[in-house]
Amino acid sequence: MHRTNLEYNLCESNRISFLNHCTPTQAQEVEDTKVCHAYKKGEQIFNESAIPLGVYCVISGVVKLVRTNLDGKEQILRFAQPGDVLAYRALIANEPLVSSAVCVENAVVCFIPKNVFFKILDENAAISKELLKALSHELGVAEERVQSLAQKSVRERLAEALLFLYETFKSNNLEKDVIAITLPREDIANIVGTATETVIRLLSEFKTDKLIELDGKKIKLLDKAKLEKISRASV
DSSP states (O other), X not given: OOXXXXXXXXXXXXXXXXXXXXXXXXXXXXXXXXXXXXXXXXXXXXXXXXXXXXXXXXXXXOEEEEEEOTTSOEEEEEEEOTTOEESHHHHHHTOOOSSEEEESSOEEEEEEEHHHHHHHHHHOHXXXXXXXXXXXXXXXXXXXXXXXXXXXXXXXXXXXXXXXXXXXXXGGOOSTTBOSSOOOHHHHHHHHTSOHHHHHHHHHHHHHTTSEEEETTEEEESOHHHHHHHHTTTO
16 A cells, blocks of 8 residues: 655644634644545555544545445445545444545545544534534435435436536536546446446436436536436436
8 A cells, every 4th residue: 555644734634624613722632643644546544344543534635435245346335525534433433434435536634543533522512513413414315325225226326326426526626517526437336336337328328318428437417407307206
């Protein structure tokens, strides 16, 4: 694993969302104890089933949270971007991690030891509230995903996934209506919960129907309203 230790100053550490609620003393404590690494695309940050020893904060890049099914197939649960905090749920619950974190692109991630993290939680109610809100949102998204996998067709789920990717990375979008992250078809299949070949076939159908435009891995949404309608056909 080609990781590089980095020194990130307090200004750069302020990209960590929960630090916005820290007192200057708490922020400095994080600054003094955190360890930052530069990861290459495809490298793993932490492994499913491991016991977390702290939390991981994304400073730059994109990270996917993945879980391996019993048949060995990967399922992408969600993506993390700059400012997001990872592994805090398992750490607070004193449970093993339920997913692995893998870099979708080159990323910088800072590790904060659990003793520092818990000390700040004990001292700062605003941070506890912020993390509770984040956890509640994640649970809501997870419930929607379970419902989608159970009730929707693959075609509906693919339309939903394309809209999800567009909205998730919208702030990074440099081209109108283009999904601002290039993922291999296998990753899209792992979001949808189907075979890669099925995604390739359905993307071709969406292109024929003038719902999307394909240029290599780049996907442009030509008719978001129609994709939204398709994604909700079973609702």
